[in-house]
Amino acid sequence: MNGGPSGFNNAPVTKTFVIASALFTVFFGIQGRSFKLGLSYQDIFTKLSIWKLITSVFAFSSTPELMFGLYLLYYFRVFERQIGSNKYSVFILFSVMASFLFEVMAVAILKDPTSNLLTSGPYGLIFASFVPFFFDIPVSTWFRIFGVRFSNKSFIYLAGLQLLLSSWKRSLLPGICGILAGSLYRLNVFRIRKAKVESCRKCTFLHNSPSGGKTYPSAVASSAIEPSEDAVATLVSMGFDQNSARQALVHARNDINAATNILLEAQSH
Structure with a gap:
């Protein structure tokens, strides 16, 4: 972890x-x-x-x-x-x-x-x-x-x-x-x-999800990585939508913990 x-x-x-x-x-x-x-x-x-x-x-x-x-x-x-x-x-x-x-x-x-x-x-x-x-x-x-x-x-x-x-x-x-x-x-x-500290350059942006119109934080320079099926299955077993789980894993570079955080943050909006 x-x-x-x-x-x-x-x-x-x-x-x-x-x-x-x-x-x-x-x-x-x-x-x-x-x-x-x-x-x-x-x-x-x-x-x-x-x-x-x-x-x-x-x-x-x-x-x-x-x-x-x-x-x-x-x-x-x-x-x-x-x-x-x-x-x-x-x-x-x-x-x-x-x-x-x-x-x-x-x-x-x-x-x-x-x-x-x-x-x-x-x-x-x-x-x-x-x-x-x-x-x-x-x-x-x-x-x-x-x-x-x-x-x-x-x-x-x-x-x-x-x-x-x-x-x-x-x-x-x-x-x-x-x-x-x-x-x-x-x-x-x-x-x-x-509250947040204002800066001249925004470090992250919200990227629209194709499933349900939800939003997920995405690093500006992140590169797409194909998520593993096991990781997708793990997130789905936690109650997350499969498509949302797959996209979160792409942004998190196939890291389950980081993807979970992305999904939880999206649910809070």
Whole structure:
């Protein structure tokens, strides 16, 4: 389960965020300042450390957190492909800001001047992304490992759980705040899901479907790829129209997960 075509094709915002997160983490790691990352009560309410506020959005405080965090950010590029870069930019801004406000309230309530209560990194964005992942990405396959049943979504959840518990309370709190932020976005608070960042060049367009007049996002430069019959059958088994499933697979380059997202997005219009 890779979230669509490999690489950052049609996901420039995700690419920028992943690179920024990696560079910030490596930079502070080389300088030996990773242990200083993370927000405390003093950083927010006493001395207002601006550099910490900025770095806390991008830089992870340890290598394991970086590995799992970048993996999840890379996978969740599927949502940028689904809603477009303009709306996904708003999702990032809303997730980061809303989760930070929740974190500030939590720090104020827990008031502990002796330690860093919050670990550093884009926990708000990552765990906000688990909300649409849970509701909007269907399970397409099931399999067993040593008798235990898993779905094609299980390893994403396991990676998220590892990241959530990586620093225990310091990472648990930002993760929960991120889930709350993602829930607010899904509830369309202030009609936030309609907002988008305007740009001079539109990255995606809506292409009319020959079946039922539905519309599907299509990359401007995407090339047609003949979908496999197995992939079409899988989407049809989920309840989608055969012709719609075939066209979505063409636009998604025969990737079932990306095609599912396209079909779900089309149904929401």
